[in-house]
Amino acid sequence: xxxxxxxxxxxxxxxxxxxxxxxxxxxxxxxxxxxxxxxxxxxxxxxxxxxxxxxxxxxxxxxxxxxxxxxxxxxxxxxxxxxxxxxxxxxxxxxxxxxxxxxxxxxxxxxxxxxxxxxxxxxxxxxxxxxxxxxxxxxxxxxx
Numbered sequence: 001x002x003x004x005x006x007x008x009x010x011x012x013x014x015x016x017x018x019x020x021x022x023x024x025x026x027x028x029x030x031x032x033x034x035x036x037x038x039x040x041x042x043x044x045x046x047x048x049x050x051x052x053x054x055x056x057x058x059x060x061x062x063x064x065x066x067x068x069x070x071x072x073x074x075x076x077x078x079x080x081x082x083x084x085x086x087x088x089x090x091x092x093x094x095x096x097x098x099x100x101x102x103x104x105x106x107x108x109x110x111x112x113x114x115x116x117x118x119x120x121x122x123x124x125x126x127x128x129x130x131x132x133x134x135x136x137x138x139x140x141x142x143x144x
Contacts, residue, residue: 009045009098027060028067033102037112040079040105044071051097052090064101071103081105085112 011017012031019031022042033041046064050056056064072084085104091097106112122128 079105
């Protein structure tokens with residue numbers, strides 16, 4: 001795990017890296033993405049360094065997502081958007097190894113296609129059942 005001086009988002013939280021801060025409280029900092037998909041694209045990061053959602057303590061999940069919910073409403077209103085796209089990567093495609101939630105204003109036919117991947121199908125009902133059972137079993141041993 002990188003220390004605060006190595007993590008870009010820890011440096012933003014500490015005020016050592018410039019950011020267009022939208023909101024900050026004891027738990028999170030929200031700032032504009034430097035390379036937004038659309039104007040108003042925000043990143044919400046916890047003040048405490050955790051790399052992924054799985055690393056976030058269970059008692060912090062609710063408070064974090066209360067703020068995500070509030071931010072999604074605010075971005076939609078402020079940007080006169082038709083909706084928002086809320087996304088989080090965990091390791092794969094995570095450009096900064098610090099948990100962060102993207103909140104992006106959306107409009108119909110805005111051209112955003114990059115977050116939508118090709119869909120697939122299960123080979124058959126037995127394949128779907130094997131996958132379902134595997135995930136269900138992993139949930140039994142998961143934290144929280």
